[in-house]
Amino acid sequence: MNEKMKNKENQSAYMKLYTTLKNQIIEGIYIFGDRMPSKRTIAEDFCVSVITVQHAYEMLCDEGYVESVQRSGYYVSYKRDNWFSTNDNAIENTHKILEPIETGDFPFSVLSKAMRKVITVYGENILNKSPNTGCQELKIALSSYLARNRGIVVDTQQIVIGSGAEYLYGLIIQLLGKVMSYAIENPSYEKIRNIYYVYGIRYDMLKMGAEGISTSELRRTSANVLHITPYNSFPSGITATVSKKKEYVSWAKDRKGYIIEDDFDSEFTLSSKSEDTVFSLAPERVIYVNTFSKTISPSMRLGYMIIPKPLVKTFYKRLGFYSCSVPIFDQYVLAELIESGEFERHINRTRRRLRQEKGKNKN
Numbered sequence: 001m002n003e004k005m006k007n008k009e010n011q012s013a014y015m016k017l018y019t020t021l022k023n024q025i026i027e028g029i030y031i032f033g034d035r036m037p038s039k040r041t042i043a044e045d046f047c048v049s050v051i052t053v054q055h056a057y058e059m060l061c062d063e064g065y066v067e068s069v070q071r072s073g074y075y076v077s078y079k080r081d082n083w084f085s086t087n088d089n090a091i092e093n094t095h096k097i098l099e100p101i102e103t104g105d106f107p108f109s110v111l112s113k114a115m116r117k118v119i120t121v122y123g124e125n126i127l128n129k130s131p132n133t134g135c136q137e138l139k140i141a142l143s144s145y146l147a148r149n150r151g152i153v154v155d156t157q158q159i160v161i162g163s164g165a166e167y168l169y170g171l172i173i174q175l176l177g178k179v180m181s182y183a184i185e186n187p188s189y190e191k192i193r194n195i196y197y198v199y200g201i202r203y204d205m206l207k208m209g210a211e212g213i214s215t216s217e218l219r220r221t222s223a224n225v226l227h228i229t230p231y232n233s234f235p236s237g238i239t240a241t242v243s244k245k246k247e248y249v250s251w252a253k254d255r256k257g258y259i260i261e262d263d264f265d266s267e268f269t270l271s272s273k274s275e276d277t278v279f280s281l282a283p284e285r286v287i288y289v290n291t292f293s294k295t296i297s298p299s300m301r302l303g304y305m306i307i308p309k310p311l312v313k314t315f316y317k318r319l320g321f322y323s324c325s326v327p328i329f330d331q332y333v334l335a336e337l338i339e340s341g342e343f344e345r346h347i348n349r350t351r352r353r354l355r356q357e358k359g360k361n362k363n
Contacts, residue, residue, distance in 0.1 A: 014055035064241030134161025163325035183223035212240035224257030231266035
């Protein structure tokens with residue numbers, strides 16, 4: 001058996017083990033505070049290697065299901081029904097201001113190759129006007145990529161292409177309406193506040209706790225739209241745990257409201273698997289937003305949002321007349337990068353490099 005086949009089998013083993021243990025925690029077989037079985041016990045029970053168990057536990061730690069206590073083991077940190085039972089303390093805005101992580105540009109040779117191929121394949125069609133919500137080729141590529149990598153399964157009709165997050169925020173405000181009351185993280189990315197201010201939107205600033213927005217702050221606000229950046233929130237650097245993500249969902253359902261999930265930068269998680277999205281937990285309550293300014297280049301002003309199915313008809317009726325703000329050539333190029341696998345290979349290379357750099361810094 002060659003080395004590639006062995007690596008594939010090992011990855012399959014720890015992913016299966018990760019999924020099994022995660023489901024046991026969610027179902028309450030192991031509850032908050034419980035000590036998880038030792039790596040050796042799990043290895044014997046599931047007939048896998050201790051290394052496989054180590055990988056699975058590391059992923060559970062990355063996702064916030066368990067935490068590692070030195071010389072003691074792994075303990076369940078996932079809390080069920082967090083929205084009703086937890087009262088985490090808010091922390092003051094004394095976070096160290098983060099600088100954006102330099103991840104390295106997308107390989108220009110790969111990008112130029114994709115551009116040449118698009119020109120050859122599509123010819124003069126690159127001069128055509130894009131469909132209003134984006135070209136079908138890119139939507140199909142995105143829907144396939146999201147299903148493979150993010151656990152997001154959507155129809156192409158739910159995907160709207162636009163020139164960056166700022167443009168898409170404006171569409172969301174028009175979709176949900178200015179009568180809605182909004183809440184955002186405190187601290188948060190300045191542009192988010194600026195856009196709501198320009199549109200005349202009333203919003204509350206909710207203080208962050210160690211795991212995300214404080215429970216007491218969520219209870220305090222009268223808002224029914226919650227704007228979050230659950231991964232590596234800027235400038236606090238806080239990543240919401242899985243318990244906190246489920247709390248956000250409970251909040252939205254209780255308020256009959258919506259969550260705007262800005263998933264910027266999450267592709268560059270140091271984990272060996274992608275972060276679970278809030279959208280995947282409640283696709284009927286979450287508007288998902290992401291861009292390619294970090295993963296490919298800031299000059300590629302291309303982003304997308306996913307609309308919950310219950311809002312699709314309203315969007316097309318109210319905003320379907322808007323022309324797409326992204327040239328169709330750029331859309332074809334991105335579709336080619338995704339379909340060829342070059343985009344995912346770049347993401348995986350960058351993750352490996354970031355993990356290696358983190359390991360060197362520890363040493």
